[in-house]
Amino acid sequence: MPKTTTFALLLWLLTVTTLVFTIVPPALGLGYLVRIMFFHIPMAWVAVLGFLLSAWWAIRYLRTKQMRYHLLSSSAARLGLIFCLLATGSGAIFAKLTWGAYWNWDPRQTTIFILLLIYGAYISLEASVEDPARRANAAAVYTLFSFITVPFLVFIIPRFFESLHPEPLINNAGKIQMDSIMIGVLLAALAGITGLFLWLLQYWMKRRTTKVRE
C-alpha cells in the first residue's frame, strides 16, 4: 500500500479522534461518556464486516480453490474477531459507566459472547488441521456456516429482548435519533475504522503471502 494512503488514513483517524474530544457535545443523560460510542459502534460494525468478508472469500475459495482467497477469508475472520473483542471490551467499560456493572449477561452481552466463541473456534479449527488444502477447506465451510448466525446474534435477537443496551442506531421505527453533529462524527469514525480494517487486512495479507512463498 502506498505510503500516502497510510499517511492519509492515520491523519483521518487522528482528526476523527480530535473531533470526538472537541466538537462532540455532551449527550443528554450520558454527558461526555457519549465519546465511547464513536469507537464502540464502529468496532462492532467492522467486526460484522470482517465476518461478512470472511464468508464471501470462503465462497470464492470453495469455487476456485485458490489459496489467496483462503488467506483473505482467514485474515478477515481473525480481524473480525479482534474488533469483536474490542467492541465487547469498550461495551463493558461503557456498561460500567452507564448501567453500573461491567457484565450483566444482558441479551446483547450474551449474544456477542456467543459470537466470540464461534469465531474463537475458527482459530482453533485452523490451527488443528495440518494439511494446507484440508485446512483451507474446513475453514471455508466453517466460516460460511458461522456467518449464518451473525444476523441473528447481532441484529435480530437483541431487538426482541428487554435489554439495558440502547436501541440500535436505526431503531425499530426505522428512525435515527441522534444529534446532527454526532451523526457526522460517527460516520467519519465509521469510515476511519473501516479504513483501518482494510489497511490491517492488506498488511496481514502481504505478510502471510511472503511467508507462504518462503
Next chain:
Amino acid sequence: MRRRHLIGIIIVVLAISFCGMALRDSLSPYVSFAEARESTKIVQVKGDFVDKKVSLWDEGRGISFFLEDEEGTRVRVVYAGAAPDNISHATSVVVAGQYQGADFLAERILVKCPSKYQVEGDRQ
C-alpha cells in the same frame, strides 16, 4: 447420497432449532415482578422508572422508588444505599434482589442508558 444429505440437513435444522429454543429461555436475565415473587433466589427485574422520583427510606439510610414492569405491576423498590448518579435521566431501571413483604429489596441497581443521543440543554 441424496437421502443421506437430506437426513443430515434435517439433523442440522433440528439441532439449530433446539439450540435456539434453549437459548431463548436463557437469553434474558430479566423477569417480571410476578415471577420475582415466585422466586426464592436473587432475580433481576427490569421496569420503567415512571415517576422519576427517588425518596428517602429507612430514616435516610437508603432510598425508595417505584418501578412498573412490562406487565404493568407497580412495586416500591427499596435500596440500602445511595441512588446511582444517572438515575434521574433513566427511563428504565434494573433491580437485582428479592421481595421483602410488599417491597422489592434491591441489592444492586442498574440504569439503562438513553437511546436518544441528543444534546444536553440547548446548543448555542
